[in-house]
Amino acid sequence: MWGIEGGEIIKSHFMPRQMRGCVFLKSMPPNATSRDDNSTLPPICISEDTSRFRYTYRGGLRSAIRVARLILETVVLNHSNVRWYVFGDDDTVFFPENLAKTLSKYDYRLCYYVGAGSEIYEQKKVFGFGMAFGGAGFAISYPLAKVLAKVLDFCIDRYPHLYGSDSRVYSA
Incomplete structure (x- = not known):
């Protein structure tokens, strides 16, 4: 179900006693019930239907x-x-210890949006220099995530012309 590479990468980095998350x-x-090792993989979550939003x-x-x-x-x-x-694409690999060390430099009780910009100047020029690009992954502090959760649908409605998910999060 996870694919040989995907499942093994997740198993090698996901620490169920120290992390919570889902894919x-x-x-x-179709073969989701055949998952052999529930304790080493995060649970599967099914996204809500988004057909009501314009794109x-x-x-x-x-x-x-x-x-x-x-x-x-x-x-x-x-x-x-x-x-x-912490959010990343399906091909993003996180090193939890490095990530925890980096995030420990910020006060998680404040609103923070932490991520890397694109290495390509043209992308920065088109999409923004302050935007964290999803391919590298990004982290949002708990207070900021609570605020974003309240306004995200409004922003998705307001900006149907934006390209990617990272542009939508940045614009919110």
Whole structure:
């Protein structure tokens, strides 16, 4: 179900006693019940339907709306004692110890949006120099995630012309 590479990468980095999380999918894979090691993989969460939102970026993918809403859907899970929400694409690899060390430099009780910009100047010029690009992943402090969860759907409605999920999060 996870694919040999994906499952093994997640297993090698996910620490169930120290982390909480889930893998969001658009729909449940047919062989999801055959998952052999529930304790070493995060649970599967199914994203909400986003067909009610307009998406007008010519040539873009509507999945950008679904991916942007993962912030809201993750906050709604209502995990206790959360300091940071960390998001990445399906091909993003996080090193938890390095990530924890970096995030410890910030006060998680304040609103922080931490991530890396694109290495490509043209992308920065088009999409913004202050935006964290999703491919590298980004982290949002708990207070900021709570605020974003309240306004995200409004922002998705307001900015149907934006390209990707990272643009939508940045604009919110």
